[in-house]
Amino acid sequence: MANIKDVAKVAGVSIATVSRVINQGDKVNAQTRDRVTRAMQQLGYRPNANARALVTQKSATLGVVIPELTDPFFAALASGVDNVAKENNLQLLLSTGMGSEESELSALNVLLDRNCDAIVMHSKHISSKKLQDLMALHSGLILIDRLVPETIERCVWLDNIEGGRIAARHFLALGHNRFACISSEYEIEDPRLRLHGFKECLAEQGVNNAAIPVSFGAPNQQGGEIAAQQLLTEGHRFSALFVYNDAMASGAISTLEDNGYRVPEDISVIGFDDVILASYTRPKLTTMHYPIHTMAKQAAQMALQRVSSDATDASTTKGKYLPRLVKRASCARR
Template sequence: MATIKDIAQAAGVSLATVSRVINDGPKVGAKTRERVKTIMKELGYRPNANARALVTQRSASLGVVIAELHDPFFATLAHGVETVTRKQNVQILLSAGSIARETELKAIETLLEHRVEAMVVHSKTLDDDTLIAFANQIPGFVLINRYIPAIANRCVWLDNVTGGRLMAEYAIRQGHEHLALISSHYQIDDPAQRLEGIRLATSNAGLTLPDSMIEYATPDQEGGELAMQNLLATGTHFTALLAYNDAMAAGAMAVMQDHGIDVPEQVSIIGYDDVLLAKYCRPKLTTLRYPIEMMAAKAAELALKYASGTAPEEGLTFKYTPTIVKRDSVARL
């Protein structure tokens, strides 16, 4: 593998000159710069990103903190970021926060140790003041799926209240008056905001959603199964089930089918997120589309823009709204 010394010798220039070319430094003539780059290409030289970071005090990387590595929702988020970084020849450093304060904090600090100045952070457990402090410290710090008014121009977020309202309104328009909800047991904003929207819709329709019709569990298929089993065990009557996400909806659907309950003729189901799983449930899942890939791409663009020296744009907000995707899991009464 070619070294910087090989490049300098072949080009007939000093090591300092080659270093300036690699790091886009000044005091190198156009012809010399072009000759050095040509020789680098011919010899297959690849700059050491870590060494370059030490010289420039910048990293050609974008850090991404997500909650879980195995969750398809976060895989879609990471893919949205990658569509931007690939075009800009920036590598991704990925870390999981596991919806735990200390783990989220460690994930961000580890990225800082790698001199990362552009970050897309999905944080649900760190307090506002801690995140505001990071935003003041890290030039390209951008939050995704969270809104903090003090750093609104660094937040790319979803209106979860509207999302909850839309899913309940759709069920009610199909004639469903007896609703049940399975939701995430994590003490974070998303489930509370979606429940707020659902209660708003039921109240506007003159209906109620009693606490007895809500079950909480882990926001995955196993959690959906458990929550559905608990609802069935109570013997309560409902004709439509609203799920925190598509994974919980899929788990609940499997339990109902195992109990001989026809979906959607006996119980309709609405999910949330519109991950790939929703298309392959049987019946195909009606859900709320969470434009996470689009949001992640926007967050990556902002992070790289701010890290390059452009100040966050005052007065801007990057709010997205979910939309209903009608498939086969809801029947009209």
């Protein structure tokens, strides 16, 4: 396997000159740079990224922390960060931490221990104060799907309250007046905010929030099935069902139809996230589009900008996104 000495010999230059070319130094003329590059290609020489990082004091990596790999939502998030990594010739480092502050901190430390200085982090369990401390220590740390007001310029987030309001307005426009909700049992802010926006909008139109039943479950298809069964077992009557995410909505539709209800003829259903699953449920799911892939790309670009020597002030970056209603076949007029 060729090494830097071999490249220097073939190119007819010093090892220091090869190093400057590898590390994009500006003290090499174009002719010499071209000769070194051709020698590297001829020999199949690939610079060691870790060694290069020691010289440039810049990591050749871009990191992302997500809760899990199997959820399509988090896969889309990771894909967005990966797109930016590839555009910048960087290696993606991925770490997972779910369910607790300790787990999320451990996932972050895995990346920091590998000298990854530009990181996009999805965190729901680390306290806002702790996140502020971490961002003060690590300039390239950007939060996604989380707003910490004190560090708003380092956050990329969705207006979940408005998402709930949009769903409620759509049901009202279709003439519905009997509502139910299925939400995540996880104690994080997203389900609480979506539910708050939904109920707030209905209350403004005279709907009694106390009369809207809410069933909770794990944020997956099985959780949606169980939560929908609970609503039916308890005897609640409703024609419009707002569900925390698309996976739960898919499970809920399965339960409704197993119990003789037709969607959307008897019960209309709105999900949230607009993952690929939403286009393949039967009926196809009306849902709130969450532009997580686009948001992840912006967060990754912000992280790289903050660790770049020529970074501009990132405080002007607007990190707030709005969800969008995607009308499919799971809703009907009453």
